[in-house]
Amino acid sequence: MKTAFLFASAILWAAFGFGKTESQNVIIIFTDDQGYQDLGCYGSPNISTPRIDQMAKEGMLFTDFYVASSVCSPSRAALLTGKYPAKLGINSVFWPNQPGGLDPEELTIAEMLKEVGYATMAVGKWHLGDKKEYLPTNQGFDAYYGIPYSNDMSPALDMVYDPDCLYRDGFSLEKAKEIFAKADDRNPPELKNKVPLMRDDVCIEIPVDQRTITKRFTDEGMRFISESVEADRPFFLYLAHSMPHTPLHVSKDFEGKSERSLYGDVIEEIDYNTGRLLDHLKALGVERDTLVIYSSDNGPWLNRGDHGGSALPLSKGKKSHFEGGHRVPGVMRWPARIPAGRVCSEVATTIDLLPTLAVLNGISVDGADLDVDGKDISRLMFGVEGEKTPHRHFFYKRAAVRSGDWKYHQVPPNPKRPEKAAPKPALYNLKNDISESRNVINEYPEIAERLQKALMEHVKILENYD
Structure with a gap:
């Protein structure tokens, strides 16, 4: 089914010229465990997020924006495929050193856009399988730079390590193998939080310095955007920050800056780097033609106390089926198409992104037998008067x-x-x-x-x- 769809898309591109630089660029910024209230524009009383607040003023803020799961792997799979996670067989979180991941036969946003001429890159947390066949470079992304799973997990022993890999904090493969040999747990306590940084399908640093990772992820995204613009290609950047999932880390420039302690510092650093990304688009002259979407993979991890976020006034958070688990921030900015200063209270979801981007690029999803659950929400995004959610349920x-x-x-x-x-x-x-x-x-x-x-x-x- 995916092969037939991609073939048809390639024909559309060749016949009608989809994929030229006048097409919209797309950036999805996806944070990890950020609560509904954890932005100024959603009512945070003690976290300052001026750049994302400004993004909302210049675009659309969704009050009823949802993810399809209240835990990360299923949520991420749903975003990329437009399907409810159960249809993908992904109902729980993937761990390192275990089989499984997002089936490469599933069509992703990256594969769809790549077929109509987009440059594509995934930066940040992946968490849809760490074996080579499940990594972003086998799921439609031209390149990958990031942490392959949650930032509190352990090394994957069968990962390919670059000959010039940077080993930090006394880490060695030999020591790791000794620990795993004695452990019953796939995430031994001695190796917890020692996660790898990958480029494409090899590890280049372990354990990654998480104090610098928010900036480094943004730097990598900006580099990719520059290269795409220079090559005169539309681009799709999936920028999935690994925080505010615990353990929390922040650079020295943001230590102690927030009234909300370390958790607030982390969010404020993400906000600052979101601003850097937006400024970069403006400097390159592509700001007007770039759709930027900011959201979170699920609600806050409430049992983390001060190191977790807030979903108020919603009930509960991560791992629950209450609003605090599934309803998340949803801010969209696209100066060429989305009117400024709008608020939408209709139901919209991350599973809507694939079919919406298909429609915006002249790609037919309905006739492709892809079993997609998402709907086209472009009319909601564009603030069409009286437009209602396309979701009956x-x-x-x-x-x-x-x-x-x-x-x-x-x-x-x-x-x-x-x-x-x-x-x-x-x-x-x-x-x-x-x-x-x-x-x-x-x-x-x-x-x-x-x-x-x-x-x-x-x-x-x-x-x-x-």
Whole structure:
């Protein structure tokens, strides 16, 4: 299916000239575990984010922007493919030294855009498999520079290490092998947080200096943009920062700068570097024609205390099916097309990005039999008067569903705790109760029944992929 789609896309490019420099450039900035409230434009009382706030003023701020999973690997897979994670067989986090990853047969945004002439690069956290066949360079990206999984994990022993690899802090492969040989854990405590920095499919530094990584990721993205502009090619940059996932690290320039302690320092450094990227676009003369999207892979890791973010006024955070787990910041700026100073309260999601970018590039997804769950949200992005969400339902994995202002929770028993009774079904009106604090299922049983039916139909569909 993917091969046929790419062949058709290549024909469109050849026949109609898609992919020339007048096409929009695309940058997706994706942070890790950043909460809904952790930006000034979303109400943070103690984190200063002037550059992203300005980005929102110059573009569109989405109040109801969602990811398809409240943990990182499934969320990232969904963004890149436009599918609910269960359809990809990705329901949990990938670990180093274990098999599996995003199936290379799945069509990604990078593959789609590459076929119509884009230069493509992934920078930052990948977390969709660290074996060569799953890495970005086998998923449509021309190049990769980053950490292949979460920044709190361990080295992958079967990784290819560059002959000139920089070994830091006394690290050696021999010592690592000795530790793994004695350990029962794929993430031994002695090697925790000692993650590699990769270029393409080889390790060039281990453990990476995480104090400098936010700037280095941005530097690499800026270099790629410069090269693309010089080559007169549109570009797609997927810039996935490895923080504010713990452990938190910050450069000396941002130590102690935020009122929100170290967590705030990290966000403020990301904000500053987002500004550097935007300034770079302006300096190169491509600012007007570049769509920049800023979001997070899921809600905050609340059990990290001061080292975790805030989803207020939403309920709960990472790993939950409540709003704080799935609803995230969504800021989009494209001076040529997106009107400034707009706020959109319609439901939009990261799975919408692939079909939307397809439409913007004249690519047909509907007839390609790709089983995409996302919808074209370009009219929402462009602020078309009266435009409504294209989603009749949005599903929070198998646990909940949103339709309009209503959200229904149908929580199955926990297979790890069979003795514990499952929570009772609940219904919330998110317009009146954004914090999901008042269950109104007894007042609106017919709405609950309708949404339960939709959720069960969705679950039945997903069973075909199990």
